[in-house]
Amino acid sequence: PVQHTPDGAVLVHAVPEDVQADRERLYQEGPVVRVELPGGVRAWATTHHEVSRATLNDPRFVKSVAHWADFQSGAVTAEWPLMGTIPTDDTNMLALDGAPHRRMRRLIASPFSARRVERLRPRIEALTSKALDALEERAGERLDLRSEFTFKVPMAVIGELYGVAEEEYTNLGEMYAKLFSGTTEEGEHLQIYATLFQFFAEMTARKRAAVDEHDDFTADLLRAGEGEDDALSDTEIAVTLLTVVAAGHETTVNLLNNVVRALLAHPGQLDRLRRGEVTWDAVVEETLRYDPPNNVMMFRFATEDVEIGGQTIRKGEALMTHYGAATRDRQEFGEEPHPSVFDPDRTQGRHISFGYGPHICPGAPLSRLEAGIILPMLFERFPDLRLAVPDEELEVVAALSVTSLREFPVVLRP
Numbered sequence: 001p002v003q004h005t006p007d008g009a010v011l012v013h014a015v016p017e018d019v020q021a022d023r024e025r026l027y028q029e030g031p032v033v034r035v036e037l038p039g040g041v042r043a044w045a046t047t048h049h050e051v052s053r054a055t056l057n058d059p060r061f062v063k064s065v066a067h068w069a070d071f072q073s074g075a076v077t078a079e080w081p082l083m084g085t086i087p088t089d090d091t092n093m094l095a096l097d098g099a100p101h102r103r104m105r106r107l108i109a110s111p112f113s114a115r116r117v118e119r120l121r122p123r124i125e126a127l128t129s130k131a132l133d134a135l136e137e138r139a140g141e142r143l144d145l146r147s148e149f150t151f152k153v154p155m156a157v158i159g160e161l162y163g164v165a166e167e168e169y170t171n172l173g174e175m176y177a178k179l180f181s182g183t184t185e186e187g188e189h190l191q192i193y194a195t196l197f198q199f200f201a202e203m204t205a206r207k208r209a210a211v212d213e214h215d216d217f218t219a220d221l222l223r224a225g226e227g228e229d230d231a232l233s234d235t236e237i238a239v240t241l242l243t244v245v246a247a248g249h250e251t252t253v254n255l256l257n258n259v260v261r262a263l264l265a266h267p268g269q270l271d272r273l274r275r276g277e278v279t280w281d282a283v284v285e286e287t288l289r290y291d292p293p294n295n296v297m298m299f300r301f302a303t304e305d306v307e308i309g310g311q312t313i314r315k316g317e318a319l320m321t322h323y324g325a326a327t328r329d330r331q332e333f334g335e336e337p338h339p340s341v342f343d344p345d346r347t348q349g350r351h352i353s354f355g356y357g358p359h360i361c362p363g364a365p366l367s368r369l370e371a372g373i374i375l376p377m378l379f380e381r382f383p384d385l386r387l388a389v390p391d392e393e394l395e396v397v398a399a400l401s402v403t404s405l406r407e408f409p410v411v412l413r414p
């Protein structure tokens with residue numbers, strides 16, 4: 001059952017015991033739920049589909065922490081571990097609102113477009129192939145698919161996108177994983193952030209000095225808005241690069257893991273996939289709904305009192321989108337098949353797992369491209385891939401943001 005504080009707020013844990021059951025319970029409490037987060041921080045959560053869409057697209061809810069009363073009063077400080085998931089600087093598009101946000105989105109649109117990321121296809125195939133080759137020798141042993149494969153390939157793709165060497169990016173992923181676990185020591189995320197910023201600022205400066213020699217995402221950003229007076233500054237580019245890893249790596253790792261996990265738990269669907277009765281696209285989209293990589297998105301802040309979903313959210317209060325709970329919405333996804341069921345043939349409803357409104361994920365084309373290449377190649381190479389432990393034993397490390405598996409023990413070729 002849901003645990004409440006004495007005054008009726010729902011206690012939301014950084015790591016729930018059972019993520020899927022937690023989603024259903026929060027949905028039942030919805031549509032708008034008063035929550036208490038680790039550290040006693042109070043907020044609201046939208047846990048139904050329509051109210052989530054409405055608030056994500058409502059200019060009365062903004063991303064800037066300048067509008068968060070508890071942050072401004074010092075009741076919540078920068079040291080709160082979950083601040084690692086809340087951008088606070090005004091060069092980060094995730095923290096921007098209104099016209100400055102629209103400007104950033106306009107300037108990054110082309111570098112992120114489906115057409116620009118499509119050129120990575122042959123490289124993604126080659127990187128996947130190389131990563132699969134590296135697993136051949138140990139295919140009969142238990143290994144961690146997360147650290148050995150699903151973590152590595154998207155990191156290599158980002159390296160490719162940015163045009164940086166492997167040695168440079170291998171430890172970046174680890175730093176981010178820590179940043180997003182919400183389990184760092186007090187203040188540790190601030191140090192990690194500073195290190196990452198320096199890395200990307202140096203890279204931007206290096207490429208700026210010889211932009212014509214590069215044809216990668218960084219160079220695209222350097223050229224974005226060229227000749228106009230609102231081109232991206234080097235600081236904005238460095239922060240964008242930093243944000244792309246933050247917003248795009250662990251989420252993609254998670255999508256890959258979640259698809260593999262759903263298929264192993266539903267072998268009938270895997271068979272249908274092999275017989276061509278269902279497409280990889282349908283499986284990926286249903287996984288995005290059934291087990292969204294971004295379980296919770298923190299925070300938006302009310303700029304005035306807002307009445308919504310039977311509650312009044314006061315000016316200055318924080319609101320999070322509980323994507324996980326919203327996936328259980330009967331009104332959007334119907335009763336049959338029940339939203340708790342993984343069913344790639346589902347026709348009713350549209351997930352919002354890439355967000356909605358002005359901040360909708362610009363990385364969706366890249367993650368879909370990656371999933372559509374990496375997953376079929378994995379199952380083609382290792383058709384008998386299976387879990388090395390029962391599914392119930394898979395452990396999740398965080399659920400307030402991205403629900404990552406601590407380890408994904410499999411045997412590739414039993």
Ligand code: HEM
Nearest residue numbers: 093094244247248251252255293353354355359361363367
């Ligand atoms: C924003 C989900 C992959 C870059 C978002 C948002 C969601 C999301 C829900 C909206 C945040 C909000 O409302 O505040 C996902 C999921 C992914 C994924 C589920 C993988 C399956 C990626 C990738 C990239 C990326 C691969 C980069 C290449 C971004 C950026 C933003 C964002 C930069 C901020 C946009 C803004 O604030 O205007 N993502 N994302 N994401 N995502 Fe993704």
